[in-house]
Amino acid sequence: xxxxxxxxxxxxxxxxxxxxxxxxxxxxxxxxxxxxxxxxxxxxxxxxxxxxxxxxxxxxxxxxxxxxxxxxxxxxxxxxxxxxxxxxxxxxxxxxxxxxxxxxxxxxxxxxxxxxxxxxxxxxxxxxxxxxxxxxxxxxxxxxxxxxxxxxxxxxxxxxxxxxxxxxxxxxxxxxxxxxxxxxxxxxxxxxxxxxxxxxxxxxxxxxxxxxxxxxxxxxxxxxxxxxxxxxxxxxxxxxxxxxxxxxxxxxxxxxxxxxxxxxxxxxxxxxxxxxxxxxxxxxxxxxxxxxxxxxxxxxxxxxxxxxxxxxxxxxxxxxxxxxxxxxxxxxxxxxxxxxxxxxxxxxxxxxxxxxxxxxxxxxxxxxxxxxxxxxxxxxxxxxxxxxxxxxxxxxxxxxxxxxxxxxxxxxxxxxxxxxxxxxxxxxxxxxxxxxxxxxxxxxxxxxxxxxxxxxxxxxxxxxxxxxxxxxxxxxxxxxxxxxxxxxxxxxxxxxxxxxxxxxxxxxxxxxxxxxxxxxxxxxxxxxxxxxxxxxxxxxxxxxxxxxxxxxxxxxxxxxxxxxxxxxxxxxxxxxxxxxxxxxxxxxxxxxxxxxxxxxxxxxxxxxxxxxxxxxxxxxxxxxxxxxxxxxxxxxxxxxxxxxxxxxxxxxxxxxx
Numbered sequence: 001x002x003x004x005x006x007x008x009x010x011x012x013x014x015x016x017x018x019x020x021x022x023x024x025x026x027x028x029x030x031x032x033x034x035x036x037x038x039x040x041x042x043x044x045x046x047x048x049x050x051x052x053x054x055x056x057x058x059x060x061x062x063x064x065x066x067x068x069x070x071x072x073x074x075x076x077x078x079x080x081x082x083x084x085x086x087x088x089x090x091x092x093x094x095x096x097x098x099x100x101x102x103x104x105x106x107x108x109x110x111x112x113x114x115x116x117x118x119x120x121x122x123x124x125x126x127x128x129x130x131x132x133x134x135x136x137x138x139x140x141x142x143x144x145x146x147x148x149x150x151x152x153x154x155x156x157x158x159x160x161x162x163x164x165x166x167x168x169x170x171x172x173x174x175x176x177x178x179x180x181x182x183x184x185x186x187x188x189x190x191x192x193x194x195x196x197x198x199x200x201x202x203x204x205x206x207x208x209x210x211x212x213x214x215x216x217x218x219x220x221x222x223x224x225x226x227x228x229x230x231x232x233x234x235x236x237x238x239x240x241x242x243x244x245x246x247x248x249x250x251x252x253x254x255x256x257x258x259x260x261x262x263x264x265x266x267x268x269x270x271x272x273x274x275x276x277x278x279x280x281x282x283x284x285x286x287x288x289x290x291x292x293x294x295x296x297x298x299x300x301x302x303x304x305x306x307x308x309x310x311x312x313x314x315x316x317x318x319x320x321x322x323x324x325x326x327x328x329x330x331x332x333x334x335x336x337x338x339x340x341x342x343x344x345x346x347x348x349x350x351x352x353x354x355x356x357x358x359x360x361x362x363x364x365x366x367x368x369x370x371x372x373x374x375x376x377x378x379x380x381x382x383x384x385x386x387x388x389x390x391x392x393x394x395x396x397x398x399x400x401x402x403x404x405x406x407x408x409x410x411x412x413x414x415x416x417x418x419x420x421x422x423x424x425x426x427x428x429x430x431x432x433x434x435x436x437x438x439x440x441x442x443x444x445x446x447x448x449x450x451x452x453x454x455x456x457x458x459x460x461x462x463x464x465x466x467x468x469x470x471x472x473x474x475x476x477x478x479x480x481x482x483x484x485x486x487x488x489x490x491x492x493x494x495x496x497x498x499x500x501x502x503x504x505x506x507x508x509x510x511x512x513x514x515x516x517x518x519x520x521x522x523x524x525x526x527x528x529x530x531x532x533x534x535x536x537x538x539x540x541x542x543x544x545x546x547x548x549x550x551x552x553x554x555x556x557x558x559x560x561x562x563x564x565x566x567x568x569x570x571x572x573x574x575x576x577x578x579x580x581x582x583x584x585x586x587x588x589x590x591x592x593x594x595x596x597x598x599x600x601x602x603x604x605x606x607x608x609x610x611x612x613x614x615x616x617x618x619x620x621x622x623x624x625x626x627x628x629x630x631x632x633x634x635x636x637x638x639x640x641x642x643x644x645x646x647x648x649x650x651x652x653x654x655x656x657x
Contacts, residue, residue, distance in 0.1 A: 007032060008040045008060060027060060035066045035088055065090045065154040070205045072175040076105055079113075080168040084160035087173060091149045094179040094203025098149050101176070102135075102159060103142040107169035110138045116158045117147050125272050127302075139169070148415055151179070179204040180369065180403040182417060187401070191381045192424035195356055200403065201374040208405055210366045213347040213379050213419060215399035218391060219266065219336040222253040222315065230327040233320070246320055248281070249327040250657075253315040253335050254289070258390070260309045263296075266336040267317070270300040277301065279330075280320040283657055286313050291620060292651045318657045338398070341388060345397065348380045356380055366405045381421055395423040451481055458490050462497050470494055485520040489542045492517055496549050507553045514550035517542065555590060589625055598629050605629070620650045 009026040025042065032038055039061050043054040065088040066072065077085050091098065102115060118130040129150070135143045149155055159173060182199050189196040200209065230247040232238075238246040257263075270282050282300035287293060289312045296306040300317070315335060321327050348362040355361040356378045369375075382397070391397075400416030444452075454477060461470050470491075477487055492513040495506075517523060522539050523546070551567040589601040605626050627642045 007038070007062075008042065010042055014044065025058075025060075027062065029062045029064055032062065032064050034064050036064055037086070037088065038062045038064070063088055063154065068092055068175065068177065070095075070177045072177075074173040076170045076172045078168070079111075079159075079161050079171050081161060081165055082163035084158055085171075085173075087157040087159075088154055089157065089175065090154050091151050091177055092179075092204055093151050094181050094201070095149055095151045095177040096179040096181050097146055097177075098155070099144060099146050099176040099178065100157065101142055101144045101174040102137065103172045103174065104137040104139055105170040105172055107137060107139045108167040110136055111165045111167045111169075112136055112162045113171075114158070114160045114162070115143075115145060116160070117149075117155055119150055119153050119155050121150060121153060125274065125276075128272065137171075149177075151181075177204055178207065180207055180209055184417075186418040186420070188396075188420040188422070189381065190422045190424065191387075191397075194381055195353075196379040196381065196419075196421075198377040198379055198401065199374065200369075200377050202369045202371055204371070206371050207369045207403075208366045209369045209403045210405035211349040211363055211377055211379075211401060211403050213349055213399070213401040215341070215345040215347065215382070215397040215419065215421060217338055217340050217398045218388070218423075219338045219396045219398060220255075220392075221394060222255055222335045222337055224251040224253050224317075224331065224333065224335075226331070228252065228331045230324045240322060244322050246280070246322050247324050247327055248318055248320045248657075249330060251317045251319070251331065251333065251335075253317070254312070255315065255337060256312045257308060257310045260307065261339055262305050263308050264303050264305045264338040265298065265300075265315060266303055266338055267300045267333065268336070269330075269333060270319075271303055272301070274301045278321075279326070281318055281657070284315055284317040285655060285657070286315050287654050288312070289314055291649070292654050293619075293649055294655050314654075316654060336396075341397075344399070345382050345386050347382065350378045350380070351375065353378055379419075384426060387423060387426055391423045391426070393423060393425045393427075397421040397423060447480075451477060451484075452486075455484075455486050455490055458487075459493065461494065464498060467498070483520050485517065485522050485539065485542060488513070488517045488520065489546065492546065492549060504557070507556045510553040511550055514546050514553070517546045518550075586621075586625070589629075593629070593632075598633055602626065602629050602633075620646070623650070 007028050009028070011023050014023045015021075029038070039059065041060065042058040044056045046052060046055050068089050069092055072089060074087060079085070100115060100117070102113065104111075113135055115133040115135070116130070118126055120126055121129060129148075131145075131147045133145050135145075137143060157173065157175075159171060161167075180200060180202055182201070184199065187196055187198060198211075200211070202209075228249055228251050230249045233246050233248055240246065265284060267282075270277065270279065284298055284300065285294055286296040286306070286308060288295060295308055295313060298304050298306060317335065319327060319330060348356075348359070350356040350362060351367070352361070359380075363377075379401070387397075397420070399419045401419050402416040454473060458470060458473060474487065474491055477484070481487060492510070495513060496510055523543050547567050547570060554563055554567070589604060593601055605622055608622050623642060623646050627639065627646065630638045630642055
C-alpha cells in the first residue's frame with residue numbers, strides 16, 4: 001500500500017488471500033495546523049503488475065477547525081478574480097449568532113463579493129444551516145452581516161470574489177460571537193395556563209437583553225379520512241429489481257376556507273428531508289370538492305406558500321414505499337394548515353412571577369446580562385379577547401421570541417426561538433347569562449311564539465292538496481298580523497313551488513304576491529338603504545329572493561322587458577350567496593334568449609366566467625350554459641373548444657399523481 005501524507009500510517013505490504021482481510025490505518029492529526037483542510041490518499045498496488053495502476057483508492061479528509069473564543073480576526077489575505085478563501089471555525093459554547101465583518105484593506109476599484117457559511121447537523125438538511133450574502137466593497141469599506149450558528153459545530157466561512165471582477169486587493173475577516181441561549185429550543189404551552197416559563201442564560205460574553213415575544217401565524221390540525229390503505233402501483237417503472245413492488249398510500253384531508261388566503265401545509269414527520277427521506281414521492285394536490293379541479297400543488301420536502309380562494313377542498317397527499325407496513329403506519333398522520341394572522345399578537349414578558357400575576361412592570365427596557373447570568377423569563381399567554389374569532393379549540397398560535405435590543409444585528413439569534421401556544425376553549429356562557437337576565441319586554445309574547453311556529457309549519461306545505469289548508473291558516477294569521485313580512489314571504493314561496501307551467505295567470509299571481517312582500521315596511525326601508533347591518537340579514541335574504549321571484553315571473557311576459565332589467569340591476573347591488581348569484585345569472589341568460597339575443601347572453605356568461613362566480617362550484621353551470629348558447633349559434637369550432645374545457649377542468653375524478 002502507498003499513501004500520500006505524513007500524518008497517515010499504513011502497512012507497507014498487504015497480502016490478500018482467498019477471503020476478506022483488513023489492515024490498520026492510523027490517522028494522527030495532532031501535528032496539523034489549525035484552520036485547514038487536509039487530504040491524503042491510500043492506494044493499493046498489485047506488485048505482480050504495478051504498471052496496471054491502483055487496485056483501490058481510499059481518500060482521507062481531515063478538517064482541523066479553529067477553536068474560537070468570542071472573537072476571531074483573520075490575517076489579511078489577498079483577493080483576486082474567482083479566488084475563494086475558506087475559514088473553518090468552531091463557535092464557543094453558548095454561541096447562537098456570529099457577526100461577520102469583511103473589510104477591504106485595499107482594493108483597486110469597487111468589487112462584488114460573496115460570503116457563504118454552512119454548518120452540518122444530524123437529522124437536519126444543510127439548506128437550513130447555510131447563509132449566502134452578496135455585497136459590494138470599495139477600499140477601506142466594511143460590510144457586516146449577522147449569521148445564526150450552533151455551538152460546538154464547525155462553521156465554514158467562504159469569502160470569494162466574482163470571476164467577472166478584475167480587481168485585486170487585500171481583505172480581512174472578523175468574527176464576533178454572541179449568545180443568549182436557552183435550554184429549550186422550542187416552547188409549546190397551553191393557552192389556558194396563563195404563562196410560559198422560559199429560562200435565559202449567557203455563556204459567551206456580556207450581553208444586553210430585551211425579550212420580545214410575538215405570535216404571527218396559526219396552525220390547524222387536519223386529520224385524514226380513516227379509509228386510506230396502501231395499494232400497489234401498476235407499471236414497469238414502479239417495479240424495482242428482484243420484483244420488488246412499490247406501493248402508494250393517498251391520504252385525503254378535507255378542509256374549508258371561509259375567505260381567500262395564503263396557506264402553507266406542514267407535515268412535520270416528512271418536512272425538510274429530500275434525498276435523505278425515508279419515503280418517496282411526498283407530493284400533494286389541493287382539489288375542489290365539487291368540481292375535482294386542481295387548485296394548488298406542492299411537496300412535503302420543502303413546504304411552500306400557496307394562495308387558495310374560499311371554498312371547500314380536499315388535500316390529497318401521496319406517499320410511496322416498497323414496504324406496505326411502513327405506509328400503513330402513516331394512515332393517521334396529521335397535516336397542519338398554517339396561515340398568517342391579520343395582525344401579530346404581542347405577548348407581555350416579565351422577569352418576576354409576581355409581576356405577571358399583577359400585570360405590572362412588564363419588560364420594556366434593556367437589561368444587562370453579564371457573562372454566566374441565568375434567569376427565568378415569564379411570558380403571559382394571550383388574553384381571551386386577543387384570540388382571532390376564526391380560531392377554534394385545538395389550533396396553535398405560532399411565533400418566536402427574540403432577545404436582542406438591536407433589530408439590525410440581532411445578536412442573540414437572527415431567527416429567534418420558536419414559540420407555540422395551543423388555543424384553549426374560547427366558548428363562554430356570557431351570552432346565555434345575558435339571555436336569562438334580559439328585560440321582559442325583549443322576550444317574544446306567547447302569541448308571537450305561536451305565530452312563528454305556525455308560519456314555520458306553513459313553510460313545510462308544498463302539495464296541491466294542501467292549498468286549502470294553507471289559505472285558511474294564512475287568512476287566520478293575516479287577520480291578526482297584517483303585513484307580516486315572514487308570513488307573506490311564506491305564501492310567495494308556496495305558490496312559487498306549486499306553479500310549474502308558469503301560465504300568464506300563474507305568473508301574474510307570483511308577481512302580485514311578490515309586490516305584497518315588497519310593500520312591507522321593513523322591506524321598503526331596506527330597499528332604500530345602501531348598506532345593511534347584521535340584524536337585517538333575514539329581511540335582506542327575503543328581499544333578494546322576492547326580487548328574484550318577481551324578475552323570474554316578469555321574464556315570461558314579453559311586455560315587461562325594461563322592468564326585468566331594472567330588477568336585475570337592483571339585485572346586482574345586493575350581496576348575495578353563490579346560489580342566488582347563479583339564479584340571477586340564469587335569469588339574465590334566459591331573458592336574453594327569450595328576446596332572441598344570444599350574443600348578449602353569451603357576453604353575460606363571459607363576464608361571469610372571468611369573475612368570482614367562476615371560481616366556485618357553479619363554474620360548471622356557467623360552462624354548460626355557454627355550450628348551450630354556442631350550439632344554438634352553430635359555432636362548431638367554439639362548441640368543440642368548450643367541450644374540451646369542460647372535459648379537462650370538470651373531471652368526475654381527482655387528477656392523477
